[in-house]
Amino acid sequence: MRHNMKHQKSIIAALVVILLGMSSMAEAAKGNWKKGRIYYRMVCTDCHAKEAGGKISPSEKTKAEWLDYFEKNIHGPQDAPTKYTASYFVSHEYRESIKDTNRAAKKLLKIPEEQLLEDVKAFLVHTAKDSDQPTSCE
Amino acid sequence: MNLLCVQCVIEVMSSLLRVILVFAAFTGTAYAISTADHTKFKELQENFKSGPEVTRACIKCHTEAAKQLHKTKHWTWEFLNPDNKQRLGKRNILNNFCITPQSNFAHCAACHIGYGWIDESFDFAAEENVDCLVCHDTTGSYRKAGDNGGLPRETVDLTYVAQNVSSTSRDTCGACHFYGGGGNGVKHGDMDDSLAVPERELDxxxxxxxxxxTCATCHKHVEHDIAGSRYAPEAAHSEDYHVHRKVFEEEDNAHCRACHGNRPHKKADKSRLNNHAKKIACQTCHVPRIARGGVATRMTWDWSTAGQLDETGEPLKKHVDGNLVYHGKRGSFTYAEDSEPEYIWFNGEVRYVLLNERVALNEDGYVEINSFAGSADDGKSRIWPVKVFRGVQPYDPIMGTMVVPHTTGLDEDAYWRGFDWEKAITAGMLSAGQPFSGKVDFIKTQMSWPINHMVAPAEDAVGCDECHIKNGRLKDIDGIYIPSRDASQKLDLAGWAIALLTLVGVVMHGLGRIVSYLWSKRSCPSE
Structure with a gap:
C-alpha cells in the first residue's frame, strides 16, 4: 500500500512535469520576434539578396501563407523544390557552415534549432501582409 | 488513500522543483530581459479597454513616472531656448515638412506620448493621459491610431502589451523618430527603420x-527627461563629460565625447587626428553619408503643386523607384540615398522663424526656418554635417509671415478634404491665434538637420583626400586653411623652389666636404 502511494506520487509528479514541459514548449513556440528579425534580416535576407534572386519581404505573404510555408517545410530552390527544407536554414549545421562569413549566424549559433525556427516564424507572422504592422525588407 | 495529505504535496512539490531546476538549467533563459515579470502583477490582471485604464494600473506601482513625464519635452512639446529665450518645441515651431501640428493635433498627436490630444482642451495635468505603452512596449503590436489624438488602435490587445513592458528600444523610439516628417526616413537623413536591426557597417x-x-544607451534619462536636443545642442565640448551622470544638466547632452573624450584617437599613428577634433565635429568624419541604410530620405517638398486628383476624385499619387514623388494632398518630393551631407560651421546656436515674425530671404532666396550660427573664429564652433531640406510652402504675402494650414481632419476647412488653401489657412491661423490677411502665396524655405546617427566603423570614415583636395567635401567652409584645398600655385612654386635650392645646397655642401676630405688625404700622406 505504501509502495503504491509512493508510486502514485511519482506518477503525479511526472504528469505535472510533463504538463509544465508542454506549457514551456507552448511558451517557446510563441518565439521571440525580435531575435527572429535579426536572423531573418541578417541571414535569410542577406543570402537571398546575394545569391537567391533578391529579398523576400515578410509582407509578401499573409500569416496563413507563412504558417503554411513552415508547415510544409519546403524551401527550394525553385528548380529543385525539395532539395532543402526551411528548417535546414536555421539548423546548427547551416549556421556552422556560414558562421565565418555571417556575424548573425555566429552570434546566434547556440540557440536551439527549434527555438530559432519559432523566432523566425514569430517575426514573419508578426509582420505579415495581414498583420497590424506589415513591414518591407528594410 | 489521501492524495492531498501535506506530506504528499510536499513530496510532489519537491520532485517538481528538482525537475524544474534541471529543465531550466537545460533550456536556459535565452531571452530574459527584465527582472520583473509583469504578467504576474495583480494590477495588470485586467481586461483593459483603454489606454488610460492601463496607465492607472502602471502608476499604482510607478507612482512618480507620470509626474516626471509631465515635465518633459516629450509631453509638453515645448522648449524654452535658454540662450535666446525663443519658445520652441513641436507645438510652437514650424517646419517645411508637414509644417506644424497646430490645428492638426488630432492627427499629429499620434506621436505624442499621451492619450487624447485633439485640441487645446487636452488635460496636460492628468496622469492617466500619459501613454506608458508607446515607449515601453516589447511586443511590437502596440500602435496608435491616426486622427484621434494618439489613442491606440482598437485592434491592440492592451492587456497583452501591458503585461509585456520593459525598457525602451530602438523600435519604440523609432516608432516616431524613424518616421518624422510623415514617413520612413523622410525627415532626418540619419534615422530610419534600417536602424531597428542595423549591420555594423550602418552603425x-x-x-x-x-x-x-539602444537609443537610450546614449540618450540617457534622468526622471524620464531624455538627454539630447536639437533646439539648443552643444556643438563643441570643452570638457570630457560622461554618460553615466547623476544629475541632468541641459548642456550635458548625448554626444560622442561623453564616452570617447576630447582626444578620441588613441593609436599613435592616428593621434594627429585629435588636432582635427578641435575644429571638426566627430560626425563630420564618422558619418560619411546620409541615408545609408537602404531607405531614401526626402530632400525637397513642394506644397505648391498639391491638389491634383485622379480620375476617381482621389488624391493623385506617383511613385518613382518605390519613393512617393507626388501626392495630391501634399505636393511633390525628391529624395536622396547614400549621399554626402552639406557642411557648415556650427556653434550650437539655433534660431527659428516663428509664426509672428516677418520673414526674410537669404542670399539664395530661401527663408531659413531654422538658422545655425557659427564661424571659424568664435572659439566654440565645429564643422558639422547637416542635411539641408528645401521646400516651397504657403505664407502670407501681405503680413510677410509664415502660416498654419489646417491640413488634417474631416471638416470642410481641412486642406486634405477641401483642397482650398485660403480656407485651410484661415482655420489654421484662427486656431493658432495669429492674424491672417486672407491672401496665400508660396515661398521657398530651408531647414538644417544636424547629422548624428548612422556612425560608420573607423575604416569607413571620411578619408583625408575627400577634404584635403580642391572642390572636396569642405569646399564651402571658409575661415580656415585646409592643406591641398587652399593651396596657392605661386606659394607652392615658391615652396618647391626653396626645397629644391635647399637640396642643391645640401648636395653641394656634401660634395664639398668629400672633395675637401680627399684633397686633405692627398696633400697630407700619413707619416
Missing part, C-alpha cells in the same frame, strides 16, 4: 549582433 554602435546600443 558601429547599434550593430544588432555587436554592441547593440
Amino acid at each position: 558601429v554602435h547599434m550593430d544588432a549582433v555587436g554592441e547593440d546600443f
Whole structure:
C-alpha cells in the first residue's frame, strides 16, 4: 500500500512535469520576434539578396501563407523544390557552415534549432501582409 | 488513500522543483530581459479597454513616472531656448515638412506620448493621459491610431502589451523618430527603420549582433527627461563629460565625447587626428553619408503643386523607384540615398522663424526656418554635417509671415478634404491665434538637420583626400586653411623652389666636404 502511494506520487509528479514541459514548449513556440528579425534580416535576407534572386519581404505573404510555408517545410530552390527544407536554414549545421562569413549566424549559433525556427516564424507572422504592422525588407 | 495529505504535496512539490531546476538549467533563459515579470502583477490582471485604464494600473506601482513625464519635452512639446529665450518645441515651431501640428493635433498627436490630444482642451495635468505603452512596449503590436489624438488602435490587445513592458528600444523610439516628417526616413537623413536591426557597417554602435546600443544607451534619462536636443545642442565640448551622470544638466547632452573624450584617437599613428577634433565635429568624419541604410530620405517638398486628383476624385499619387514623388494632398518630393551631407560651421546656436515674425530671404532666396550660427573664429564652433531640406510652402504675402494650414481632419476647412488653401489657412491661423490677411502665396524655405546617427566603423570614415583636395567635401567652409584645398600655385612654386635650392645646397655642401676630405688625404700622406 505504501509502495503504491509512493508510486502514485511519482506518477503525479511526472504528469505535472510533463504538463509544465508542454506549457514551456507552448511558451517557446510563441518565439521571440525580435531575435527572429535579426536572423531573418541578417541571414535569410542577406543570402537571398546575394545569391537567391533578391529579398523576400515578410509582407509578401499573409500569416496563413507563412504558417503554411513552415508547415510544409519546403524551401527550394525553385528548380529543385525539395532539395532543402526551411528548417535546414536555421539548423546548427547551416549556421556552422556560414558562421565565418555571417556575424548573425555566429552570434546566434547556440540557440536551439527549434527555438530559432519559432523566432523566425514569430517575426514573419508578426509582420505579415495581414498583420497590424506589415513591414518591407528594410 | 489521501492524495492531498501535506506530506504528499510536499513530496510532489519537491520532485517538481528538482525537475524544474534541471529543465531550466537545460533550456536556459535565452531571452530574459527584465527582472520583473509583469504578467504576474495583480494590477495588470485586467481586461483593459483603454489606454488610460492601463496607465492607472502602471502608476499604482510607478507612482512618480507620470509626474516626471509631465515635465518633459516629450509631453509638453515645448522648449524654452535658454540662450535666446525663443519658445520652441513641436507645438510652437514650424517646419517645411508637414509644417506644424497646430490645428492638426488630432492627427499629429499620434506621436505624442499621451492619450487624447485633439485640441487645446487636452488635460496636460492628468496622469492617466500619459501613454506608458508607446515607449515601453516589447511586443511590437502596440500602435496608435491616426486622427484621434494618439489613442491606440482598437485592434491592440492592451492587456497583452501591458503585461509585456520593459525598457525602451530602438523600435519604440523609432516608432516616431524613424518616421518624422510623415514617413520612413523622410525627415532626418540619419534615422530610419534600417536602424531597428542595423549591420555594423550602418552603425558601429547599434550593430544588432555587436554592441547593440539602444537609443537610450546614449540618450540617457534622468526622471524620464531624455538627454539630447536639437533646439539648443552643444556643438563643441570643452570638457570630457560622461554618460553615466547623476544629475541632468541641459548642456550635458548625448554626444560622442561623453564616452570617447576630447582626444578620441588613441593609436599613435592616428593621434594627429585629435588636432582635427578641435575644429571638426566627430560626425563630420564618422558619418560619411546620409541615408545609408537602404531607405531614401526626402530632400525637397513642394506644397505648391498639391491638389491634383485622379480620375476617381482621389488624391493623385506617383511613385518613382518605390519613393512617393507626388501626392495630391501634399505636393511633390525628391529624395536622396547614400549621399554626402552639406557642411557648415556650427556653434550650437539655433534660431527659428516663428509664426509672428516677418520673414526674410537669404542670399539664395530661401527663408531659413531654422538658422545655425557659427564661424571659424568664435572659439566654440565645429564643422558639422547637416542635411539641408528645401521646400516651397504657403505664407502670407501681405503680413510677410509664415502660416498654419489646417491640413488634417474631416471638416470642410481641412486642406486634405477641401483642397482650398485660403480656407485651410484661415482655420489654421484662427486656431493658432495669429492674424491672417486672407491672401496665400508660396515661398521657398530651408531647414538644417544636424547629422548624428548612422556612425560608420573607423575604416569607413571620411578619408583625408575627400577634404584635403580642391572642390572636396569642405569646399564651402571658409575661415580656415585646409592643406591641398587652399593651396596657392605661386606659394607652392615658391615652396618647391626653396626645397629644391635647399637640396642643391645640401648636395653641394656634401660634395664639398668629400672633395675637401680627399684633397686633405692627398696633400697630407700619413707619416
